[in-house]
Structure formats: C-alpha cells, structure tokens
Amino acid sequence: MDKPVDTEAAILGSAVALLREHTFEDISYLDLAEATAVSERTIYRRFPTRSHLLEALASWIEAEQFPLPQFRTPEEFREAVRARFRAYETAPGCAFVAARGAALSPTTQAPAVPITSAIFAMLDDAAPTLNGRDRQRIAAAARYFASPMFWARMRTGFDMSADETLEAFDRAMLPILAPARKTSWAA
Amino acid sequence: MPEADLAPELSSTQTAILTAYSELIEEVGTDDVSFRLIAVRAGVGERTIFRYYPARVDLLLATSAWIERTIFTRQESESIFDVPLAIREAMEAYDRRPELAHVVAETALRGVNGAEPAPRRDRFDTMVRGEVPALAEHERRLLVAALCHLDSAATWVTMRRELGMAGRDIADAAMWAAEAQLDPIRDRAAG
Incomplete structure (x- = not known):
C-alpha cells in the first residue's frame, strides 16, 4: 500500500466491502484502517468526522x-x-x-x-x-x-x-x- | 397538536438534554458535539445523559424525533386535500432551521435502525379512505406513499442541495407536486 494509489478511494472501497455485512454505524475507523492497511490517523486525516466519511462514501457509491x-x-x-x-x-x-x-x-x-x-x-x-x-x-x-x-x-x-x-x-x-x-x- | 398523542412522555431532564443537543447541532453540527458539552449546556451530569441515551445514536434519534414534534410541527390536516398546504408550511419551517432539517432528513433514511420514514402514513391513509372511499386499496397506497415522500425534510434538502432552489421556490414546488398527486382523485370525493 506504499504506492501512491488513491488512498481515499482505497478507504472508500474498504467501507463498501464492510457495508455488505455491517451498517455504517457499526463500521469504526479502526475497522476501516485494518481493512485498508493504513493507520487510523490516515483515515482521520482524510475524513475528520463521520459526516465527512458518510458524505464522501455516498458520492463514491453513487458514482x-x-x-x-x-x-x-x-x-x-x-x-x-x-x-x-x-x-x-x-x-x-x-x-x-x-x-x-x-x-x-x-x-x-x-x-x-x-x-x-x-x-x-x-x-x-x-x-x-x-x-x-x-x-x-x-x-x-x-x-x-x-x-x-x-x-x-x-x-x-x-x-x-x-x-x-x-x-x-x-x-x-x-x-x-x-x-x-x-x-x-x-x- | 398533531402527533402529540404518539409522543413519549419526556422528563424535564430529557427535555433539557434534547434541547441542549439540538441547540448545539445548530451551532456546531452533529459530529463535533461531545456528551460533556451537552451535559454542561443542559445543566446535568454526563452520566445522566448516558443513563437515558446509552449510545450517541440513541441520543441522535431521540433528538431528531423531538425536533420533528416540537420545531417542525404541522397544523393537523382535516382533509387530504389540505395536506399540500401543510407541506408548504413544513418547507418554510425547514428553511428557517436548515441544520435541523438535515438531521431530521438523514435519520429518517437509515432503514430499520433509524427514525420513522413515513410518520403520517396512517393518518393520510385514514383520510383518503374516509374522503375517497371509491379509491382502490392499491391506488391509495401509492398516493399515500408519494405524499409521505413529499411531506419530509428530505424534500427541502434535495431541492436546496441538488437544484439550488430558494426557500419560497421549494415551498412552491413541494406544494405543487403534492397538489399534482391529488389531481386524479379531486372529483372522486364522497358527497
């Protein structure tokens, strides 16, 4: 995961995979970090609040x-x-x-x-x-x-x-x- | 008061907590509000909040329901043909409190773990059945569904966000769309 791939897309992709089994509320930043193989801090830096995450995830899912x-x-x-x-x-x-x-x-x-x-x-x-x-x-x-x-x-x-x-x-x-x-x- | 009979009895402590949280939502949004901040604003201990609302989601859903009941109150419609007017008034109310409108809209779209997405469904259904008894059950269900969709904060949010409409244009469009839903049954009311 060191490659300069789009980290944000990777995080959102992990979230989509987790949504098959869990609701959005059940998905923690730690779960996302583990699924994406990045640090929890990286997730917080991209999505300072859960609203940011939900909003970005929704547009990503739509597209x-x-x-x-x-x-x-x-x-x-x-x-x-x-x-x-x-x-x-x-x-x-x-x-x-x-x-x-x-x-x-x-x-x-x-x-x-x-x-x-x-x-x-x-x-x-x-x-x-x-x-x-x-x-x-x-x-x-x-x-x-x-x-x-x-x-x-x-x-x-x-x-x-x-x-x-x-x-x-x-x-x-x-x-x-x-x-x-x-x-x-x-x- | 519409829907008041469905409302749970709240203690004055609960009312203070819900009031505090809804105020803070308008000031800083839903995410950045800690239980500590709510406790200070409500004048209660943090543990008191946890006793009533063990998780943040419990507090959010209770606050959302409380906002709908007390801030976005609708005048009770006597007739299904009055509903477009109530929808227009609701849109004007959402426009005055945009942050709260977003909260109410979002919590109603969470699925079974969220707020009731069609709180006036049974009331609308009863009115249509009484006023237009000739309408088949299936047709009635589709009509009630469309009116429930329009009679919600999500209408205001979508027209604001996706179309950039001003408050009065939203109120007009939502009322017009609701009137259009009633067009097919206008002259079928029981005498």
Missing part, C-alpha cells in the same frame, strides 16, 4: 456502484430509474448510505450531480416552450422521486420491493410530467 444510465427522453429516464432501484435492492447497505449522504448538510461544495442536469435537458427537449416556474418544479420533483431517498423511504416505510417502488414512482410522475408531456408515460 461507482450505481452509475446512472444515460437518458434523453422520459421513457429512457424511467428505464434508468428502474435500473437504479433494482441495483439498490441488490446492495441495500450501500443504497441506504447513498440516501443518507444525500440528506447531510454538505461539508464541501459538491459538483452538480449529472442526473439533475440530465433531467433539465430531457425537459427542454420534450417541452421547449415550458415556462420557467413549471420547468423548475417538474425537474425538482422528478429529481427527488428518482433519488435513493425515495427507494429508502418506500422500503422502510412501505415495505416495497424495487418493482413496487417503480410503480409508486410511475404513479407520482404521471401528474408531475403532465404539463411537459407530449408522449405517453409508461404506457
């Missing part, structure tokens, strides 16, 4: 574990969301961390997540004359229902599977996309 399929149309958006919900279900420990990390008070200025700009691009393409207020409302709602937060709430609060969660997503999106919809949604 590495659940990469977002490209989409340009509402139909492709729906397929991308379906693929994500199914992926969350196969790695729930990671998906809960992704949901929680997205809820934290940000410690760093995170770069814009690609899904948000992709949703705006999709809307601009599907409804180029849509007024600005509805454009923002629709994008905000679509972004929020497509998030790991929705999957997490449906799983814990409603005991829904990934496919049921997609059904709830469809039901929520139908009236939200109505002002921007020319083609049918989830026909």
Whole structure:
C-alpha cells in the first residue's frame, strides 16, 4: 500500500466491502484502517468526522456502484430509474448510505450531480416552450422521486420491493410530467 | 397538536438534554458535539445523559424525533386535500432551521435502525379512505406513499442541495407536486 494509489478511494472501497455485512454505524475507523492497511490517523486525516466519511462514501457509491444510465427522453429516464432501484435492492447497505449522504448538510461544495442536469435537458427537449416556474418544479420533483431517498423511504416505510417502488414512482410522475408531456408515460 | 398523542412522555431532564443537543447541532453540527458539552449546556451530569441515551445514536434519534414534534410541527390536516398546504408550511419551517432539517432528513433514511420514514402514513391513509372511499386499496397506497415522500425534510434538502432552489421556490414546488398527486382523485370525493 506504499504506492501512491488513491488512498481515499482505497478507504472508500474498504467501507463498501464492510457495508455488505455491517451498517455504517457499526463500521469504526479502526475497522476501516485494518481493512485498508493504513493507520487510523490516515483515515482521520482524510475524513475528520463521520459526516465527512458518510458524505464522501455516498458520492463514491453513487458514482461507482450505481452509475446512472444515460437518458434523453422520459421513457429512457424511467428505464434508468428502474435500473437504479433494482441495483439498490441488490446492495441495500450501500443504497441506504447513498440516501443518507444525500440528506447531510454538505461539508464541501459538491459538483452538480449529472442526473439533475440530465433531467433539465430531457425537459427542454420534450417541452421547449415550458415556462420557467413549471420547468423548475417538474425537474425538482422528478429529481427527488428518482433519488435513493425515495427507494429508502418506500422500503422502510412501505415495505416495497424495487418493482413496487417503480410503480409508486410511475404513479407520482404521471401528474408531475403532465404539463411537459407530449408522449405517453409508461404506457 | 398533531402527533402529540404518539409522543413519549419526556422528563424535564430529557427535555433539557434534547434541547441542549439540538441547540448545539445548530451551532456546531452533529459530529463535533461531545456528551460533556451537552451535559454542561443542559445543566446535568454526563452520566445522566448516558443513563437515558446509552449510545450517541440513541441520543441522535431521540433528538431528531423531538425536533420533528416540537420545531417542525404541522397544523393537523382535516382533509387530504389540505395536506399540500401543510407541506408548504413544513418547507418554510425547514428553511428557517436548515441544520435541523438535515438531521431530521438523514435519520429518517437509515432503514430499520433509524427514525420513522413515513410518520403520517396512517393518518393520510385514514383520510383518503374516509374522503375517497371509491379509491382502490392499491391506488391509495401509492398516493399515500408519494405524499409521505413529499411531506419530509428530505424534500427541502434535495431541492436546496441538488437544484439550488430558494426557500419560497421549494415551498412552491413541494406544494405543487403534492397538489399534482391529488389531481386524479379531486372529483372522486364522497358527497
């Protein structure tokens, strides 16, 4: 581990491996240090608090574990969301961390997540004359229902599977996309 | 008071501890607050805190629930068609206390070991069943699920963080999205 490999990525990779068996709360900095073969001090230097760790871990998981399929149309958006919900279900420990990390008070200025700009691009393409207020409302709602937060709430609060969660997503999106919809949604 | 009947009885010592911790969260965040600091602020011994809340996570979840009950209180909706208005008011409340909104949002997304992710699920379900009895159970479940998702601090956090929206735009968008959920049942209410 002396090579100048990305220590941060190595630490986050160990955390992801530990998340298969443990919750985030159960993973100590000592566990992480041992799994990564670095000192506990190194972990503290990279992640001064557990919030820092959770936030970095969540963005890493989103990018590495659940990469977002490209989409340009509402139909492709729906397929991308379906693929994500199914992926969350196969790695729930990671998906809960992704949901929680997205809820934290940000410690760093995170770069814009690609899904948000992709949703705006999709809307601009599907409804180029849509007024600005509805454009923002629709994008905000679509972004929020497509998030790991929705999957997490449906799983814990409603005991829904990934496919049921997609059904709830469809039901929520139908009236939200109505002002921007020319083609049918989830026909 | 909404949800008050579900609230556990808290001793004045517990209330002092939860108040102290929520104040310190707003001042320095959740992580950098030691039990010692909370004890000093609450005017109790550190051992007293451990007696009520053996681990930090116990204290955090209790504080989160307390914040939802006492700071982000919603006016009780008489009708499911009033819920969008309550959601709008909730968003305005989250916008006034952003640090606390983040705590409440995060603890509700922890899974079975976290805070209740849909605290008004049963209330919404009862209202829809009473007001729109013709709605099939499955449809009702999906509607209640969408409203519960919108009626949460995570809505405010996402629209703030991911879209950079201002408080009034978030309140508007959350209310609008909730109204949209009700569109399919607007004219199906029982007379």
